[in-house]
Amino acid sequence: MSVDQKIFMPSHPLEPGPRYGVLSGFEPGTSILKAGSRIAPPFQSLPVDVVLEKDVAVTLRDGVTIYVDVFRPAGPQKVPVIVAWSPYGKGQGTSQSVVGIFGMVGLDNGILSGLEKFEGPDPAYWCAHGYAICNPDIRGVANCEGDSVVWDRQEGRDCHDLIEWLAAQAWCSGKVAMSGTSYLAVSQWFTAAEQPPHLAAINPWEGVSDVYRDLVMRGGMPDTGFARQLQDNSFWGNGQKEDLLAEAERYPLMNELWEDKIPRFKRITVPAYVVASYSNTLHTAGTFRAWRRMASEQKWLRIHNTQEWPDYYDEANRQDLRRFFDHFLKDEDNGWEQTPRVRYAVLDLQGGDRVAVAADEFPPKNVSLTKYYLDGRFRTLGIAAPSQGATAAYEVESNPDLVSFVMRFEQETTLVGYPKAHLWVEARGSDDMDLFVLVQKLDAHGTPLQQFTVPNQSALVHDITEHGASILRYKGSDGRLRASMRCLDRALSTDAVPAHTFDRIEKLSAGEVVDLEIDLLPVGLAFSPGEQLRLVISGRSLLGTMMPGNQEYVPANSGNHIIHTGGNNASYLQLPVLVK
DSSP: OOGGGOOEEEOOOOOSSTTOOTTOSOOOEEEEEOTTOOSSTTSOOOSSOEEEEEEEEEEOTTSOEEEEEEEEESSSOOEEEEEOOOSSOTTGGGSHHHHHHHHHHTOOGGGSOSOSOTTSOOHHHHHHTTOEEEEEEOTTSTTOOSOBOSSSHHHHHHHHHHHHHHHTSTTEEEEEEEEEETHHHHHHHHHHHTOOTTEEEEEEESOOSOIIIIIIOGGGOOOOHHHHHHHHHHOOOSSEEEOHHHHHHHOOSOOHHHHTTSOOGGGOOSOEEEEEESOOTTTHHHHHHHHHHOOOSSEEEEEESSOHHHHHTOHHHHHHHHHHHHHHHSOOOSSGGGSOSEEEEEBOSSSOOEEEEEESSSSOTTEEEEEEEEETTTTEEESSOOSSOEEEEEETTSSSOEEEEEEEOSSOEEEEEOOEEEEEEEEESSSOOEEEEEEEEEOTTSOBOOEESSSOOSHHHHHHHHTSOTTTEEOOEEEEEEGGGOOBOTTTOOSSSOOBOOSOOOOOOTTOOEEEEEEOOOEEEEEOTTOEEEEEEESSOSSOOSSTTOOOOOOOOOSEEEEEESTTSOOEEEEEEEOO
16 A cells, blocks of 8 residues: 555644543553452452553564553463454543443443453453453554554554564463454454464454445445544554544545555454444444455354443353353363354344344345335335336425335244345436435334333433434434445445445436445344334435434535336335245
């Protein structure tokens, strides 16, 4: 990649504040954290003595020095180590910001020791079970040298070097793994693709796998609200930090810069336990993409029905992960190999969710991709394409500024897999369209069904998820596409999951009707007889922002959007129907 394409901005030193934890200060040395002690009042006491090696210098292949904290069980035994790679500060587990995030989602901080990195494995738990935890500050962060970058192959090379350094330590068994959610998941794709010899297993727990398509330009639209939050709040240091927002503005089309931020999935061959959900509008597409494309022969997928933080720290799920790590890092013959390769969830949205449904693959083999055709005359969806052409339209920024199509299921129906919308569209009064698509479940009376993904369901959470904070309340499967970015990537697209090149702009001319393939987030959704499905098409975001407080994207729309149905322009919604 041409280094000239990266854009940097000044960083600033990490200073005491809401993101500063008890262990955030630079204090090289070794200490013993005694069993029964606590790092701070809200947190769990330690079950065992833990050796803390703080701010240990590690030199990377290009001479840059980073600093890591290592937590390991006291005693002479050699142990495997789990790496939590992110720029969030290795002492942030006790910070006001993390304590506040747990409060927002309804998690008790007392379930953790406070020694963990934000979104990473808890040293108290893992040390008690014979593992070490390495929490690094990465390139360009805190006291580390260099300039910080965001999710690219540089991070993979850096973490490769850290893994090989850890494997050579006297206390290490020589086997290293990675675990964590969000950023800590994304870094695992890049690291595993570098194939460090001592990396024995990875555990990516929800994360993007393509910075352009998942983070800054989903559907070809410059929606950078969460990227701004990430950039403003996650990178402190004495050098510079990568300016994703400036890069997205300067390079709105796919180029070498963005290609460098896609992991080389075919080089990921290490055993992997991947965790996903249907409901995380930031992470879902990327997690499933990585699962599909990674080359690992030993890979397991579990799809849960909540949000990643409560799922990651759930005791039963930690024990499940420990069985995976015990097998691949400690060579224990514990039956892990008999674990179904896929365990998926089927949402009911009325309290009847099913989880841990076993399958050999995702989607399961007995899924039929079924087309439901739009009828603009009656605003319905049906198995047969209408012979008569019709349109449904809305004026941008009018009320209503959307069109819907509804169908009722006459028999029990389960959707498991990847939906997509194939739409014939026309823009009047404009040469482009930003289109947003949502598939909702309705009850028998037509009421939309939704579901909170976190334990906190207070009035405040109702407020912030009414329009926005979409990762905290599931309202259905969504997708989006800018019409001028409609060119399909023939090498990557499948009948189930379309993929776009995003390397060209093809504006619309007056009166031109074009067909768009729009990928929607994967689903596991059950319908009882009489319940309904609604397809919504709009020129604005139907879910709002991913997280509370993010700046919402304003679509570049004007004029009228025309959806053509039936006849020669038979628009349809393709759904993955489970066949019994």
